[in-house]
Amino acid sequence: MEPRPRSFYVLTAFFVLFVLFLYGPTLTIGxxxxxxxxxxxxxxxxxxxxxxxxxxxQQQAVGDIWGAFRRSAALGMMVMVTTxxxxxxxxxxxxxxxxxxxxxxxxxxxxLVIPSILVSLGVGLIFNQLGxxxxxxxxGFGSQLTWTLPFGLLIMFAxxxxxxxxxxxxxxxxxxxxxxxxxHVVLPIIAPSLIGVALFGFxxxxxxxxxxxxxxxxxxxxxxxxFGMTTNVTTPVIYALGSLTTLFSFVIIGVFLLxxxxxxxxxxRLGSDAGKGV
Amino acid sequence: MRDSTGKAPGWGVTLMRNRHFxxxxxxxxxxxxxxxxxxxxxxxxxxxxxxxxxxFSIIPAFSLENYEFLFGSPVxxxxxxxxxxxxxxxxxxxxxxxxxxxxxxxxxxxxxxVQIALFLICTIPFWTSNIIRMISWIxxxxxxxxxxxxxxxxxxxxxxxxxxxxxxxxxxxxxxxxYTLFMVVPIFNTMMRIDKSLLEAARDNxxxxxxxxxxxxxxxxxxxxxxxxxxxxxxxxxDFITVRFMSGSQRANVGRLISNDISLLQYPSxxxxxxxxxxxxxxxxGILLRFVNIRKEL
Numbered sequence: 237m238e239p240r241p242r243s244f245y246v247l248t249a250f251f252v253l254f255v256l257f258l259y260g261p262t263l264t265i266g267x268x269x270x271x272x273x274x275x276x277x278x279x280x281x282x283x284x285x286x287x288x289x290x291x292x293x294q295q296q297a298v299g300d301i302w303g304a305f306r307r308s309a310a311l312g313m314m315v316m317v318t319t320x321x322x323x324x325x326x327x328x329x330x331x332x333x334x335x336x337x338x339x340x341x342x343x344x345x346x347x348l349v350i351p352s353i354l355v356s357l358g359v360g361l362i363f364n365q366l367g368x369x370x371x372x373x374x375x376g377f378g379s380q381l382t383w384t385l386p387f388g389l390l391i392m393f394a395x396x397x398x399x400x401x402x403x404x405x406x407x408x409x410x411x412x413x414x415x416x417x418x419x420h421v422v423l424p425i426i427a428p429s430l431i432g433v434a435l436f437g438f439x440x441x442x443x444x445x446x447x448x449x450x451x452x453x454x455x456x457x458x459x460x461x462x463f464g465m466t467t468n469v470t471t472p473v474i475y476a477l478g479s480l481t482t483l484f485s486f487v488i489i490g491v492f493l494l495x496x497x498x499x500x501x502x503x504x505r506l507g508s509d510a511g512k513g514v
Numbered sequence: 515m516r517d518s519t520g521k522a523p524g525w526g527v528t529l530m531r532n533r534h535f536x537x538x539x540x541x542x543x544x545x546x547x548x549x550x551x552x553x554x555x556x557x558x559x560x561x562x563x564x565x566x567x568x569x570f571s572i573i574p575a576f577s578l579e580n581y582e583f584l585f586g587s588p589v590x591x592x593x594x595x596x597x598x599x600x601x602x603x604x605x606x607x608x609x610x611x612x613x614x615x616x617x618x619x620x621x622x623x624x625x626x627x628v629q630i631a632l633f634l635i636c637t638i639p640f641w642t643s644n645i646i647r648m649i650s651w652i653x654x655x656x657x658x659x660x661x662x663x664x665x666x667x668x669x670x671x672x673x674x675x676x677x678x679x680x681x682x683x684x685x686x687x688x689x690x691x692x693y694t695l696f697m698v699v700p701i702f703n704t705m706m707r708i709d710k711s712l713l714e715a716a717r718d719n720x721x722x723x724x725x726x727x728x729x730x731x732x733x734x735x736x737x738x739x740x741x742x743x744x745x746x747x748x749x750x751x752x753d754f755i756t757v758r759f760m761s762g763s764q765r766a767n768v769g770r771l772i773s774n775d776i777s778l779l780q781y782p783s784x785x786x787x788x789x790x791x792x793x794x795x796x797x798x799x800g801i802l803l804r805f806v807n808i809r810k811e812l
Contacts, residue, residue: 240622243723247618251632254615257691258639261650264660268653278653279660326544334537340545345808347552349744349799351752353772354788358555361562361781378551385544394812439641445755450776459645466649466759478646485642493634 262482269475277472288476301461301477307372308458312442314377319384319437320430326385327392328418348386352446355379360450375451380441387440388433395429428496435492439485556792563785572781580786590771590787594794597767600682600757601750604689608746609739611690612697616738617731619698620705621713633702640695648688648759655679655687680762688760693749697742704738704811705731740806744799751795768794 268275272283292301326344330337359379363370370376403425407417423430445459452460458481465474529535563580566573584590615636623629639647654660655678662674677683708731716726754769768791775784 241723244622247614247622250614251618254611254694255635258636258694261654261691262639262642262647264653265646265650278656278658279663322543322547325540329537329540329544332533332537332540334534334541337537337541340541340548341809343548343552344544345799345803346796347548349748349752349795350552350556351748351769351788351791351795353752353754353769353776354559354792355551355555357772357776357781357784357788358559359551361558361785362554365558378547381547382551385547389544390808390812393809397812435641443641443643443645445645446752459643462643462645462649463755463759466645474649478643478649482642482646486638489638489641 265475266479266482268472269479271472271475275472277470277475288471288473289480291471291473292476292480299461299465300456301458304456304458304461305481307455308442311372311377311380311457312438314373315380315384315441316434316437318377318381319388320433322381322385323388323392323433324423324426324430326389327396330389330393331396344386344389347382348390350382352383353449355382355447356450363451370451370453372448372452372455372457376448376453376457379447379451380444383444383447384437384440387436391429391433391436395426399426428499431492431496431499435489438488442485442488559785559788559792562782563789565782565785567780567782580783583783584786584790593766593768593771596765597751597769600685600689600753600767601747603686604693604750605743605746607686607690608694608697609742612694612742613701613735613739615694616698616701616705617727619702620708621731636698637695644692645755645759647692648756651684651688651691651760652679655684680760680764682761682765685757685760685765688756689750689753692756693746696745696749697739700741700745700811701735701738704735708734737806737811740802741808741811744802747798747802748795751798752791 268277268279268281269288270284270286271281271288272285273287275282330341356379359375360370363375368374399422403421404417407421408414412420443459444457445463448457448460456464462474462477462481465477562572564576564578566575566577566579619629619632619636623632652659656662657674657676657679659678661678662671665671666674712730712734713726716730721729751767752769753767754773757765757767757770758773768787772784772787772791775781775787
């Protein structure tokens with residue numbers, strides 16, 4: 237291997253600084269959430285304790301964060317499943333280049349670039365005018381989909397741009413119906429990408445703020461609850477909550493990545509026997 | 515029907531062989547969701563922007579007074595100016611940092627597993643909460659925060675700097691922190707598709723590393739740069755929460771103008787501002803889309 241140029245070391249230093257910049261603040265609040273009972277929002281640490289994590293479990297100190305967590309988790313699951321199903325169907329539809337697909341494509345891009353507060357305001361106004369009550373599982377759910385679906389669809393575009401059509405042709409030549417081709421050939425091949433779409437669906441919903449702001453109704457999701465706390469909570473309890481929910485996100489991301497990785501392993505092991513025959 | 519062959523099959527079969535019809539069926543859920551939660555809300559906002567409001571209720575009418583007030587107020591121009599300033603500065607920083615990081619990952623990391631691991635390290639924060647990531651700057655930037663303590667102990671300053679938190683500085687810092695990965699990912703994606711033999715050819719013809727970068731890599735990376743630019747500009751222009759939180763409500767952008775009106779229940783006025791903001795964003799995106807074909811670049 238040829239020796240590394242000097243620029244490599246400069247860029248490595250730059251990259252390390254960038255990673256520090258990305259994770260440093262999160263690590264800091266991780267440390268500060270173990271602040272002693274008399275400690276404040278900044279260093280120095282006044283002792284080390286689990287005091288602020290304990291407070292999270294006391295209703296009067298922090299309000300209904302566990303209810304908010306349950307709602308956010310449930311909403312995340314709903315958005316995740318819907319995003320996967322609708323994105324796959326949309327991705328399949330766009331392969332057919334149906335009449336009007338260009339319009340739908342630009343609509344999807346609009347959904348991605350539109351300022352979130354417009355979705356929030358517009359959906360809120362519609363529900364108001366029609367006399368419906370806004371609720372996280374109806375108006376909140378729909379508003380979040382306008383954020384997750386474009387990501388899901390763009391991933392499906394990337395997947396199908398790289399998809400080798402000869403697999404489908406082979407299936408058809410062997411007499412598979414279009415349903416059988418989809419179910420036994422196409423979906424298994426794109427499965428790891430679908431895990432990726434699911435990861436986007438869940439995490440983007442779980443952390444979504446602006447589109448849910450005016451559409452969640454009287455029961456807050458977790459990000460709304462946390463934002464509410466920033467205006468009236470001045471103790472490290474907010475760091476403890478931040479650390480816990482970030483940890484939860486890391487676990488979710490880790491599980492998804494692990495599933496993709498083990499799928500790849502399984503495939504490498506069982507997939508092709510080409511060239512191994514005697 | 516173009517697709518039907520031979521003797522007439524049942525109409526159901528004919529229909530299911532029509533690619534347009536099947537395409538519509540498969541695209542129906544997506545279309546319905548976008549119509550219900552994107553198109554209708556936009557139409558509603560446009561309609562409501564012509565309504566009138568009193569302190570207690572909103573009145574259906576056709577009136578231009580919201581727009582007259584909006585364009586007649588010097589605050590509007592100041593706030594739009596601030597929004598463009600945030601957008602431009604954030605774009606400049608995210609682009610330079612994002613390009614450098616993507617370039618390092620794509621061309622300096624030789625082992626693919628390491629490349630994937632480092633790329634994931636860059637993208638994981640995207641899947642965590644923006645609110646928490648904003649909150650986490652407080653212990654750094656506050657009056658008694660880490661930055662001030664460090665600078666004082668090094669003897670760089672005597673007094674704590676007041677402009678670190680709740681200022682334009684902290685707003686832009688937070689934007690760069692939140693959105694640099696929207697640059698890294700598309701730029702890295704385009705760089706990975708560059709045929710490595712082009713780089714060898716440049717070197718064989720005597721180009722220095724820097725010349726290869728400027729004359730080969732940057733032009734070939736333009737689509738990724740455009741996609742990243744679209745993401746960053748729209749996210750910053752439509753933002754209201756980062757500016758509110760990181761400036762301690764001391765700075766304003768268009769998004770905050772809208773959210774302030776909403777909290778005062780002045781929906782028609784909020785809607786008019788929202789319409790102008792949407793048009794501004796769409797014009798910017800429209801210009802950028804002339805330079806890139808998104809579907810080809812995925």
